[in-house]
Amino acid sequence: EPEVTQTPSHQVTQMGQEVILRCVPISNHLYFYWYRQILGQKVEFLVSFYNNEISEKSEIFDDQFSVERPDGSNFTLKIRSTKLEDSAMYFCASFRGHPNTEAFFGQGTRLTVV
Amino acid sequence: KQEVTQIPAALSVPEGENLVLNCSFTDSAIYNLQWFRQDPGKGLTSLLLIQSSQREQTSGRLNASLDKSSGRSTLYIAASQPGDSATYLCAVLRESQAGTALIFGKGTTLSVSS
Numbered sequence: 267e268p269e270v271t272q273t274p275s276h277q278v279t280q281m282g283q284e285v286i287l288r289c290v291p292i293s294n295h296l297y298f299y300w301y302r303q304i305l306g307q308k309v310e311f312l313v314s315f316y317n318n319e320i321s322e323k324s325e326i327f328d329d330q331f332s333v334e335r336p337d338g339s340n341f342t343l344k345i346r347s348t349k350l351e352d353s354a355m356y357f358c359a360s361f362r363g364h365p366n367t368e369a370f371f372g373q374g375t376r377l378t379v380v
Numbered sequence: 381k382q383e384v385t386q387i388p389a390a391l392s393v394p395e396g397e398n399l400v401l402n403c404s405f406t407d408s409a410i411y412n413l414q415w416f417r418q419d420p421g422k423g424l425t426s427l428l429l430i431q432s433s434q435r436e437q438t439s440g441r442l443n444a445s446l447d448k449s450s451g452r453s454t455l456y457i458a459a460s461q462p463g464d465s466a467t468y469l470c471a472v473l474r475e476s477q478a479g480t481a482l483i484f485g486k487g488t489t490l491s492v493s494s
Contacts, residue, residue: 272423299481309424309469311481322481357423359482369414369471369482373423 268292272358272372279379282347287375289341289358295370297361298341300333302326302354303374309357315341348379382407382474386485393460394493401455401488403470408448411473411480415444415455418467418487427468428455460492 271290279285291298300312313323313333320333332344341360345352358372383406393399403413412431416424428437428444430453436445443456457464467487473480 301482301484308486309471309482309484311483314481322476324481355421359424368426368429369473370426371416371424376421 268370270358270360270370270372272356272375274375275373276376277378279348279377281350281379285345285348285377287343287345287356287358287377289343289372290339291341291358291360292362292370293339295360295362297321297363298335299359299361299369300343301357301359301371303357304351304354312343345377348377350379353377353379382410382472382483384470384472384483384485386468386470386488388488389486390489390491392491392493395461397460397492398456398458399460399490401457401468401470401490403453403455403485405451405453405472405483407474408451409475410448411475413444413446413453413470413472414482415442415453416469416471418469420467424469457490460490462492462494465490465492 273288298315301309303309311324313327314321330346335341355374355376357374359369361367385404387402414429415427430437430446441458446453467489469487471482471484
């Protein structure tokens with residue numbers, strides 16, 4: 267069964283460093299999302315991406331964050347200067363169509379900022 | 381602003397019991413509602429997707445209902461097993477002019493003892 271793949275599974279970084287989280291969505295999917303889950307908290311929407319541009323972003327997704335799909339398969343989330351409060355599980359999700367289709371989530375990247 | 385609430389936050393039952401997890405949402409302008417399972421430290425696995433025009437969906441021992449007008453959904457698990465132990469998340473796909481995003485509840489953590 268096709269799946270969404272995220273790498274790395276766990277990343278530890280120093281505060282102030284840049285990190286790039288990578289996702290390979292399911293190949294025929296069109297809509298891509300990033301979510302995060304701080305330990306013990308809700309899964310929160312960060313950004314949605316369609317047709318090579320951001321279609322929506324939350325108030326969490328400030329200037330420190332960016333997304334891109336550099337080569338038609340990978341979908342990346344970059345955090346330019348990490349803060350302690352960026353420590354969380356980051357999930358990538360994709361939808362085949364939109365809006366009434368099932369969401370497929372990756373296994374997540376656990377980001378720890380020290 | 382769409383808010384999703386799940387009750388109870390935690391539930392412990394002996395194996396074999398039938399149980400009901402509750403989800404409520406504040407804005408009925410949704411495309412669909414999805415139930416997910418999350419194992420500790422893992423990603424999200426979609427269990428059931430109910431379109432806004434539907435009343436229920438079934439998959440094996442799981443049955444989910446949706447009452448869109450009252451902003452409620454229930455997930456019924458029949459004959460619970462220890463392998464059902466996990467956190468169950470409810471999420472609504474909201475309608476929005478700017479785009480759409482899944483809005484999650486905080487989840488119900490289920491523990492089934494043998």
